[in-house]
Amino acid sequence: MDAHPGLLTIGQLAQRTGLAARTLRFWSDEGAVPPVARSASGYRLYDAASVARVELVRTLRELGLGLDEVCRVLDGGTTVADVARAHIAAIDARIRSLKVSRAVLSTVSKRDSTAEETALMNRLARLSATERLRIIDDFKADVFGGLDLEPRLRDRIRDLRIDLPDDPTPDQVDAWIELAELTQDPDFRTRMRTFLLLSTPAPGHPRPPGSTIWWARQVVEAVAEARSRPGDPAPLIAGLFGDADLTEVLACLEAGLAADMEKYRILVSRVRGQRASRDATDDLRWLAAALRNAVAA
Template sequence: MNDDGPEPLTIGRLARRTGMPVRTIRYWSDIGALPPAGRSSGGYRLYDAESVARLELIRTLRELGLGLEDVRRVLERETTVAAVAAVQVKALDVQIHTLRLRRAVLSTVAKRQSDTEEMTLLNKLARLSAEERRQIIEEFTSEVFGGVDADPEIKERMRHTAVELPDDPTPEQVDAWVELAELVGDPGFRQRMRGMAEFNAAQGREPGGYQWFAKKVTWLVGGARERGVAPDSPEAADVLGRLLGGTDSHRHAEILQRLETGADSDAERYRQLLAVVNGQPPQPSHTPDYVWLITALRAHG
């Protein structure tokens, strides 16, 4: 060391100045990342101001999560801090995604009071790729509409509805996706949805007819409910007349039979879950409207 320069620092003094433990400084020195500036007459390692700056850089790089090899490459000027930082950002993004997904799954497990078997299933469902999720929905729609001359607008909409679970889903989105996957995999749900498709196809409705009927239920039945109209009242009979037109009692019975399967409520739940998974605004529930309609059809059948 230069005898005319500042007084050299022993490893103990370097530790006190930087606040780093002696054993840590010794480790970095032993692996060559912090070579001593010289030796004392007794053979002890001595450090200078440049050593202090180098040690501070090492500490900063380690606190930012860089590995030993990356730290060495930066110190040896084999790469730049910017290049290493860019790689580290990508690695952190992967870690953040993993941690958020893990947190969301654990939140769902806690909410559902899952056992180990269900926890394994939840974790598997949450980690499916976008293509795997698409295949689940496509298989469901194929079974529901396969061979059925259903409303083409409904068929196309359900077949091409994407399930866009984000890379960092909320616990609510994971919970909704798990429920959706369970729902479309339920044979009973598939059977009810196919029954609805077959019923609508048998009526020979024009494309978009089912959506039009659902809107009329919302307008007419929803309006009646808001006015406090009882489903067994004479006014309710008038609402049915405007909703169903000049249909006869046999037609009323068919509609009642379909509504009593719960398919409309199932379809509504399907749409609500899709909205949550895709981060869309929650859709209002029209189940009370259909409950009113079922009661009115029974009363005036």
């Protein structure tokens, strides 16, 4: 040691930095903190610059860099900024993955799901953007394909995009899982197509009676208001549908209820991160009962 005044042994470097000698020895072996000299007995020796280097290595390690990356930074093979940008991207990806995991676990806990259901939900949540798009495109092709639609409505359906953003919230992931399950259900697709056949106008024709129930929220609000004032619903029905064939109106309404249109609408809004209007299923069931009574009268 006398031949190297002012230098530190690895034990002294450990005391100076608060790190274990074992850790410093490993870093030294990997080339991150090489000794500046060796004693006559072969012990590693370090100087004041080594202390600063140790602090930098510790900082980079705490930020998640591997020792190979640390060495490249210290040797000038890359910059801290470049490594930081790469790690930001990796951390963001990890955060997204953790959010997905949390959403899946939250859904599992609420549904009391089986192992098979849990595996399915996890798979649906982790689909790529292309795979998610394929599910929705397949749903649209099965439900809307071959319908004689007016051009504007056909274009809206074609351009309809339902997908998760790059950084979804747990609620969006939860809604996507439920929507993916729903849209892949053959029975749901059949019920949805039946509803569309009854409620979608063909080119050059007026909108079928009752279809406004599903496309105009003011109808729902009028029903909710009528429910709050007990009495004869006949004035409401007359005001909403005029001289339309109530049998056709009822058929359209019941088809929409059978197709879980409100559930579908709300799930789509949640996936998109939009605030959905309230679930009006109970109001619409009340209206269906009133229409059945009117038709039977």
